[in-house]
Amino acid sequence: MIEVLDAGQVRRARVAGALVADILQALRTRASVGTNLLQIDQWAEEMVLAAGATSCYVDYAPSFGRGPFGHYICTAVNDAVLHGRPHDHQLAEGDLLTLDLAVVKDGVAADSAVSFLVGAARPPQAVALIAATERALDAAIAAARPGGRTGDISHAIGTVLTGAGYTVNNDFGGHGIGSTMHQDPHIANTGRPGRGYRLRPGVLLAVEPWVMADTDELVTDPDGWTLRSATGCLTAHSEHTIVITEHGAEVLTLPSPDRG
Numbered sequence: 001m002i003e004v005l006d007a008g009q010v011r012r013a014r015v016a017g018a019l020v021a022d023i024l025q026a027l028r029t030r031a032s033v034g035t036n037l038l039q040i041d042q043w044a045e046e047m048v049l050a051a052g053a054t055s056c057y058v059d060y061a062p063s064f065g066r067g068p069f070g071h072y073i074c075t076a077v078n079d080a081v082l083h084g085r086p087h088d089h090q091l092a093e094g095d096l097l098t099l100d101l102a103v104v105k106d107g108v109a110a111d112s113a114v115s116f117l118v119g120a121a122r123p124p125q126a127v128a129l130i131a132a133t134e135r136a137l138d139a140a141i142a143a144a145r146p147g148g149r150t151g152d153i154s155h156a157i158g159t160v161l162t163g164a165g166y167t168v169n170n171d172f173g174g175h176g177i178g179s180t181m182h183q184d185p186h187i188a189n190t191g192r193p194g195r196g197y198r199l200r201p202g203v204l205l206a207v208e209p210w211v212m213a214d215t216d217e218l219v220t221d222p223d224g225w226t227l228r229s230a231t232g233c234l235t236a237h238s239e240h241t242i243v244i245t246e247h248g249a250e251v252l253t254l255p256s257p258d259r260g
């Protein structure tokens with residue numbers, strides 16, 4: 001089912017989005033060389049609960065995972081890209097870390113992910129990979145508008161990622177979001193303009209380009225959750241929750257300094 005939010009729900013979506021963005025920003029600042037992934041999960045738990053929000057992940061038990069996820073945040077390092085389960089691991093200089101967080105606040109969900117480098121090292125391949133997902137996300141947001149179609153967004157993402165020389169895996173992609181994290185429509189990371197569900201004001205979408213440096217094949221960790229590149233290559237993932245407005249799309253998961 002596709003939910004269309006009313007004005008009150010959109011106001012609450014802005015609050016949920018700002019919360020997710022601010023938590024991710026705070027965790028990004030704290031995550032440094034030597035930080036344990038379990039510590040990041042602990043901080044995420046404290047911040048989500050202190051804000052009076054509910055985690056979308058702790059009890060989440062979809063067919064593609066094993067049992068409830070059991071953590072507040074996804075932490076994916078280097079070759080890990082999606083559903084990274086926090087585990088006893090210390091971050092090292094130059095690690096490419098992806099944090100992915102979704103919460104429900106006052107009945108509305110928001111979902112966002114950010115990839116960044118730990119420490120001061122800026123390995124060019126990692127920088128390029130992150131930049132490609134960020135540019136794809138920007139293009140997706142620019143392509144999202146009332147009267148347009150989900151295929152416009154998918155096409156915009158796919159054009160940037162393939163144009164940057166990557167092959168796209170379409171096993172996982174973006175999604176509708178509203179009272180819960182995962183809803184219709186699915187937003188593939190490649191597609192044809194003019195195809196798919198017609199967008200209208202009040203539709204909330206989580207748009208999430210992700211990419212692997214030299215493969216389009218995923219493998220699952222023994223934990224039943226963490227998805228890695230089959231070749232062990234670096235990966236990146238950028239996600240925002242957006243709402244379709246009368247004029248285009250508004251990004252709900254920008255951290256405070258970037259908000260208008």
Ligand code: MF3
Nearest residue numbers: 057060069074083100102111
């Ligand atoms: N937030 C992820 C997404 O973007 C889903 C993570 S599910 C989890 O759709 F259980 F792994 F956390």
Ligand code: CO
Nearest residue numbers: 111206208239
């Ligand atoms: Co998502």
